[in-house]
Every structure is written in C-alpha cells, then in structure tokens.
Amino acid sequence: MSEQSPTDAQTTAQTEAQLAAVKKRVGRSAVIGAIFLMATSAIGPGFITQTATFTASMGAAFAFAILVSVLIDIAVQLNVWRMITSSGKRAGELANSAIPFSGHVIAVLVVIGGLAFNIGNIAGGGLGLNALLGIDPKIGGLLTGALAIVIFLIKKAGKVMDIVLVILGIGMIVMTVVVAIIAQPPIGDALRQTFVPDELNFATITTIVGGTVGGYITYSGAHRYLDSGHTGPEYAGPVMRAAANGILITGIMRYVLFLAILGVVASGVVLDLSSQAANPAGQAFGSVLGDAGLRIFGAIFWAAALSSVIGAAYTSATFLSSFHKRFLGGWSLQIATVAFIVVSLIVYLSIGTAPAAILVFVGGFNGLILPIGLTVFMYIGWFRRDLLGTKKYPLVLLIAGTLVTLLTWYMGIVSVGPIFAFLGTGA
Template identity: 80%
Template sequence: MTEAQQSGTAAPGAGERAKSFAKRRRGPIIGAIFLMATSAIGPGFITQTATFTAQLGAAFAFAILVSVLIDFAVQMNIWRMVTVAGKRAGDIANEAVPYAGHVLAVLIVVGGLAFNIGNIAGGGLGLNALLGLDPKLGGLITGLLAIGIFLFKKAGPIVDAVVLILGIGMIVLTIVVAIMAAPPIGDALRQTFVPDEISFATITTIVGGTVGGYITYAGAHRYLDSGNTGPEHVKSVHRASVNGILVTGIMRYVLFLAILGVVASGVTLDLSTQASNPAGQAFGAVLGDAGLRIFGAIFWAAAISSVIGAAYTSATFLSTFSKRIFAGWGLQLATVAFIAVSLVVYLLVGTAPAAILVFVGGFNGLILPIGLSIFMYIGWFRSKDVLRGYRYPKWLLVLGTLATLLSFSMGAASIGPIFEFLGIGG
C-alpha cells in the first residue's frame, strides 16, 4: 500500500485521471442527446412541416403535439431498455425472440437507407438555396463530407462535436426566422389541443420522420459508448433522454411557428410538383434572399447531421449479424459504405428530393410499431432475464404500449396516402 493510500488521500494525478475519465464519458452523452435531436429534426421533418402547415394551417400543431408525446413514450422506453441491458437493440431483440433482432435490423437498415437518400437529397436542396449549386452536386458534396468524417479512425468525438455545433446553429437560426414571421401564436396554441382538422396520414408521416426507423435507436446506441450502462445508471439515462426530447420538441414547434407565420400572412406555398421546395419558399417569403440563404444553412445542417445519424445507427444494427466484422474500425467502414450506397442511389434516381423527404417519413412511420412491439414484450414479460432483473416501471410500459397501439392503427390507416406522396398509390 502506498503512503497516499495509507493516509486516505488520492495518489498524485488521480484527480486529473478521474476528470479525464468523466470528460470522455460526457462527450458520448452530449453526442447522444444531439444525435437524437438532429436526427429527429432533419430535412424530412422540415419539408414535412412546411408541406403540412401549408395544407392544414394552425391545425398542424396538433400533429406536432402527438409526435412529441409519442416521442416521449418511445424514447424513454428504448433508451432505458438499451442502456439497462447494455446491448444494442438488435441483440436485445434476438435474446427475447429468436431472429427478431435480425428482422428488426433488416427493417432499420432498409428504412435507414430510404431516410439517408432523403437526407442526401436534403443536403442538395440546402446547398442549392445557400450557394445556388445544382441539387445533385450539393447532394454529392454532402455525402462526401459525411464520408470524410467517418474515415477518421477516432470518428466518435468528431461526430459528437459536429452534431452539437450544427444542432445549436439550427435552433438559433430558426428562432430568428420564427420571430420575424410573427405567427398567430394564440390560434396555434388553441389548435395544439383542439384542432379544426385531424389527418392520420399527416400524423403518421410526421411521427415516422421524427421518431420512426433508425431515429428510435440513434441516441440510445450512441449513449452506450458512454459506458453508463446497467440498472445503476437509470437516473442519468432518464435525464439525458428527457433533455433530448425537450430539445427536439422545442425545435419542432419553433419551426412550425416560423412556417405558420408565412402561411397566415397570406403567402401561398407552391406544392404543385414533387420537386417543390415549400420550406425554402417560406423562409424566402419572410426575409427575401437572405431568408432563402438562412433556410439553406439550416436545411444543409439538418441534412448532414441526419446523414451522420442515419448511417451510424443503421450500421450499428449490422453487428446483429456479425459482432466480429461490425465492431471498431469495421463499424466505421460499414458506415462509410452505407453513405456511399445512399449517395449513389440518390444520384441515379433522386429527381424529386422534396417528395422523397415526405415519403420516407411515412415509410419509417410504418416500421416504427414493429420494433416497439418487440420491446414492449420484453418490458412486460422478459425484464428479469433480458434486462438483468431490473424492475421495469409499469407506467412507462403503459405509455409505450399505448404509443405502439396508436402507431399501429395510424399506420394501417395511412399506407395508401403515404405511398401517394410518390405517386404510387391512390
């Protein structure tokens, strides 16, 4: 035993090492919060908000409220189960139901690919508005920059820093535009709770675009890297997930108010073609050319941060098939490959980016209840073995089960209208 230990004091340098250890853990926690937030307020949500606000006006506030409530029920359950078990979602699902994790992984990867094509399309739209670049060239630049981030051997801290900076920038710029738009706040607040019109296809699409598909698991999977796993860390997980939900909820409502101010002023957004860019039109109506540039900056930031989130989270599900291949540097290479495939598909077929962004939200809204049902089964019947004997709170399971049933019913009622966004159904 050393003299320092005998005297009851820490050895020299122990305090510094403890601080360094805490700092290393804090990075992934903050990264998890903003990875979830920026994924949930990506270019799909921005385009959906503009499209549906133009169609429904202040009544769209009700869809925002429902999306936040479902988000709360979903994220609180998924974050808690993933971190208590200390495993990724696919592995947990396989442990509870043989091959369920493989099915979930396929759905998430397919849905994530659809999302990422839309995210890259959003990057093209953003750089077109910001710099006047051709959308295809803008999408190419967005995809290549995201690939460059993951080619660094220690990509984790870089990803955390990028999504944090982009997330704060998006929030600040959107608040400025919302103030300038002077929306009818009283009417918006009333219709948040008592809407004049309810559209289940709209709610399913907005839920899918903000919590469906890979977004459900993005923050939780990143949080695993903090090392704060197991039942003993439930309080810190709860706090982090609530903070992430608050950030996304505020951002969603502020963006809605910015668009509503434009629509309420009498400006008509052009939704006549699949290539329309309603969000860009709204920002331009508020601040002219400067508004269009601000929109471009917000949209591009949302796009590249969502490309990062979709690719990273989808790649983490590949470990369900092979932990040896898809770990460490292998995971980063898989992420790069995922972005590259999304980019190639967009360059080949992505001729209507706005339509793609609306459709993929709805598509992932259809995937959402499938994964949720697996985790609700685990919470109700398998918490003793799968969740390390953790006594799961019943109130949280009730909320999660209600969200699952609601998303199933809305999805069943919305399949046709969702595919109509691409001119496939109807």
C-alpha cells in the same frame, strides 16, 4: 516480493487518475453526443419539408400533429433508452435475446428504412446548398455525403461526430427562432389547435411521427449513449434525464419551425406543393426575409441534412452487430458507416425522383417500421425484465409504451394507402 516505492505508488496513482479523467471526458462527450444525435436526427430535412408541406395544407391544425409526435416521442424514447442502456446491448442484440431472430428482422427493416431516409437526407443536403450557395442540388448532395464520409474516416470519429452535432443543432435552433419571430405567426390560433384541431389527418401524423421518431431515429441516441460506458439499471436516472433533454430540444425546434412556416402561410403566401422543383420550406423562409431568408433556410436545411446523414449512417451501421460482433465498435463500425453513406450517395445520384417527394415519403415509410420494434420492446418490458438486469421497471412507462405501440400500429395500417399514393403523385 518487492514492494512499490513511494514514487512508484505515486506514479501509478497519477496514471489511474489520468485514465479515470479520460474515461469521464469520453463518457460526457458520448452522453452529450447521444442527446444531440437523437435531437438532430429527429429534426432532419424530412421533418422540415414535411412541416412546410403539411402546414401549407392544414394551417394551424398541424400543431396537433406536432403535439402527438412529441407525446409519442416521450413514450418511445424513454422506454428505448432505458431498456437499451439497462441491458448494455444494442436494440438488435437485445431483441434477439428476447425473441430469436426478431433482432435480425428489426435490423433489416431499420437498415432498409435508414437507407431510404439517408437518400432523402443527402437530397436535403443538395437542396440546402442549392439555396445557400446556388449550386446544383446533385453537386450539393455529393458534397454533403463526402463531408460525412470524411468525418467518419477521422481516427476519433466519435468525438468529432459529437462536436459537429452540437454545433449544427444549436445553429439550427437559433436561426429558426429568429425567422419565427420575424414571421409573426398567429400564436393564439396555433395554441388552440395544438389541443383542439379543426382538422385531423392520420396519414399526416404517421408521416411526421415516422420523420421524427420512426426507423433508425428510435434507437440513434440510445446506441450512442452505450458508448459512454454508463450502462446498467443503476444508471437509469441519468439516462432518463439525458433522454428528456433530447426530447425537449426536439420539441422546441419542431414547434418553432412550425410557427415560422405558419406565419408565412397565415399572411396569405401560397407555397408551391405540386411542381417537381417544389421547395416549400425554402419558399416560406424566402417570403419572410427575401434572399437573406433563402440563404438562412439553406444553412438550416443543410445543417439538418448533414446531421441526419451522420445519424442515419451511424445508427444503421450499429444494427449490423445483430449479425456479427465485429460491428460493435472500432474501425469495422466506421468502415460500415462510410459504406452506408457511399451506397446512399450512389443511389441518390442515380435516381430522378424530386427531393421533396423523397423527404416526405421516407418519413411515412419509417412510421410504418416503428410499431414492429416497439412491439418487441414492450414484450421485453412486460415479460423479459431479466434481460434488463432488474425485476423493477416503471409501470407508467410500460403502459405509455404499450398504448403508443397500439396507436402506431393503427395509424400505420390506416395510412399505408395515402402514404404510398403521395409518392405516386410525385408531389
């Protein structure tokens, strides 16, 4: 048997080092992408519209709903990220391993909810470009969907997606902070009612929770994190830090946006919440900076819409692996994602429901889906830890996750009527 020459050995070592460096870059990109995929999905046009709508009707008391959504976000995301990455399986596959066919049920619900959400996201893209450029909302929605399709048709779609999400996420935060400072909200009252609200509305909380952590959003970041290759219980530490960073970004953006709208409402401006053409968030930004404010709103809203179209389509498509392994990645996953966007776009262009009504309703709908998936995950945490590759699991996470599961079941049950009644008003 011939031995490698020193030159050959050196070449092999260099090649292995290059491959390791490439894997490290890909892994880092996927981790950053996972953080911003979760964050931007949770700060979509639905949340922006919901924030404007509920702040206009509830005032500073809406701060409590945001606090509850962040606390629920922490309990949900830390559990979901840890379980999915520890097992190395996507949510549907993991659920099927624990309870036969439960993953299929979750997949169907997430895909249906994701479709509803994506119709709203594309509608949001239409509203954003209408405010930014003055073009027809239907055309704006078409352009938003088309751009998302182009992103997923690129060969290195995953890397491009990560870059786009980071740029859009940072841009949204910076622009919203500027508007919040100019709006001069009553911060003292907002802080007080964050913990002691003058008004409590479960339907509102369910809707905002659904719009920020319900449906596909629950699993978006964790599914993207799997692509980093950093899976298994030994990576629990980095996974928890990544999830916490994503939650921190979403929490800051949620509260800053609320303060921006609150400043407008507190100044005496009355936002239109009833007409078919109502765009309360756009009105709020416009009242602060005039035409420039409306353009800034358009940019923020469009960025939120595009990032959420990407997140909803990608995450919903990943759930198809519950039915067939071919959708685990590669070209099949890209085509499925594109097909999802195309269907959402066709439905949006063919319906006549007001965009704002879609954006608020889909948040409530996804809030009703949330407790079903959480129930399965809590069962895994308490009784099927063998699927996670370890017998140890933080008790505090399980307790927090179980309490949130019970809370979301309760909120979902008591909110079904009000949420569907809202859709019926066409508000």
